[in-house]
Amino acid sequence: MTAPRLEIRLDRIEHNARALVERLGARGIAVTGVTKASLGSPEVARAMLAAGASGLGESRLDNVVRLRIAGITAPIVLIRAPMPSQVADVVRHADSSLNTEPVVLELLSAAAVAQQRRHGIVLMVELGDLREGILIDDVADIAKLVLSRPGLELRGIGTNLACQSGVVPDDVNMGVLSELATSLEADLGVSLATVSGGNSANLDWALSGADVGRVDDLRLGEAILLGCEPLRRTPIDGLATDAFSLVAEVIEAKVKPSRPWGTIAQTAFGPRPAAPDHGDGNRAIVALGRQDVDPDGLGAPDGIVILGASSDHLVLDTGATPLTVGAEVRFSLDYRALLRAMTSVFVTRQFVA
């Protein structure tokens, strides 16, 4: 079998998605399954849909196209604002997109008219995290622009927190979003089909028993794929945290000293703290590096410590257990490690039962 390989357990992804669909459904909130950390994997998308996700969210148009080519017809929302240069393909392949810029909305409308389609628009509102979002006083004007353009359909509003600045979704910011939905409906004489409250970081709030107000959708990636919530990276009760694991192969196994010798300067990836002297110990190198994964997001098996990583080598202290050349070592992954491994051309993917 080839290494490094990412082993993916679709049944666990489906289990996680179903649990979240049920728990949030009880609160009137639908789940948009976000596939971006899986490189738009059609298999992962199908697992999410089988579990009851109301649609899919993807940040990359390439991945949206991959899902469509695989035959997925479920609604797909492009969750990163479209680039002006790609509006025609956005309209062709995605049902809707999250937007903040009037100039892009004009281009989307023109592209949709040219294709005799209507493209759904969710306007993103800035609620303090300072990534994408329209400032609250400007939302009504931009909503009017959407309503006046023939190629566009105003689906609703949304927000995204906890990504750029770590702002926590709470009763205050979610309350502002709900009030905005209600006031827009009154001012513009429309009804908004969706109020998309955020991402996996919203789960604590959404499941806390708080009044969720108008929020009726969450866009969930990490919680489904890794079974943990991103604010404190704690496992979510009843969810599987091992749907993904990364397997790498040992290419050197020797007893070596714990301290380097010679004059010490920077490593290939910057300065490194001096290693404490533990005497000689079991070391192994696995054929895995920064070109494959973000090593800071890897979890080693019990008894093994990751000592360092360069482009192609991961150096391990294997404690009391000497490994053998050719043996496989299995690592767990956090979100950043998963993202890099999924997008590395060097890592193969294997779906296991």
Ligand SMILES: *Cc1c(COP(=O)(O)O)cnc(C)c1O
């Ligand atoms: C990535 C992303 C999500 C999903 O985030 P998770 O933390 O993986 O649930 C939702 N919305 C937007 C706009 C995103 O960029």
